Amino acid sequence: MMHIDENLVLRAAHRSEASAIAGMSRLQIEHGLNWRWTNTRVRQKIDAPDTMVLVASIDGEIEGFAIMKFGDTDAHLFLLAVDSKTRRRGISRALVHWLEKSCETAGLASIRxxxxxxxxxxxxxxxxxxxxxxxxxxxxxxxxxxxxxxxxSLNQIHPA
Structure with a gap:
């Protein structure tokens, strides 16, 4: 059974957090690859009106993040990462669930x-x-x- 911390907060990232997010991407996602999700690129996504940079924090510390672009009919999940010390606590599921609900609210058909x-x-x-x-x-x-x-497909992911 997974435990979701009662102090978990999901919220939009602030520009000042771009460096922490980019660093987590480099360590957790882009290890062994050229670094593409730099501070500048993450800041651009934070500022983009069609993109959500969502952070998961516990007691004010960023423990995970997701970056998703919303299109006219579908969404594209660019990145999802959780700090290795807080994995298997439901943070990734919470991030994905939040984004799926946002997509459903926007009337999108699918996520890729x-x-x-x-x-x-x-x-x-x-x-x-x-x-x-x-x-x-x-x-x-x-x-x-x-x-x-x-x-x-977003059809009936989270039935009412």
């Missing part, structure tokens, strides 16, 4: 994402949430690692 093909833990996590493998992109990451494309 890419995950490193070698990241079986992440693939299993998304499958448990109802995401399905919908393709693979060879050499997606830095021209050397494949990505698994996963999608989820």
């Amino acid at each position: 994402l890419e995950v490193r093909a070698a990241n079986l833990r992440a693939i299993t996590f998304y499958e448990q949430l109802g995401y399905a493998r919908s393709g693979e992109i060879t050499d997606y990451y830095d021209g050397r690692e494949a990505a698994v494309v996963m999608t989820r």
Whole structure:
């Protein structure tokens, strides 16, 4: 059984938090790759009207984040990470659930994402949430690692 901390707060990121988010991306997501989600890029996403940079904090400390772009009919989850010391406590699920509810409210039809093909833990996590493998992109990451494309229809994800 997973425990979600009662002090967990999900909220929009502040520009001043771009460095912490970029650093977490570098350590948790982009390890072994060229660093693409820099402070500047994260700040640009925080400022973008069609993108949500969502942070999960406990007692004021950022423990995880997600970056999602909202389109006219679907959404694209760019990044999702939780600090290694607070994993398996429901933070990732809480972030995804919040974003899915936002997509439903906006009337979007689906969410798509890419995950490193070698990241079986992440693939299993998304499958448990109802995401399905919908393709693979060879050499997606830095021209050397494949990505698994996963999608989820938003029809009745969270029935009323």
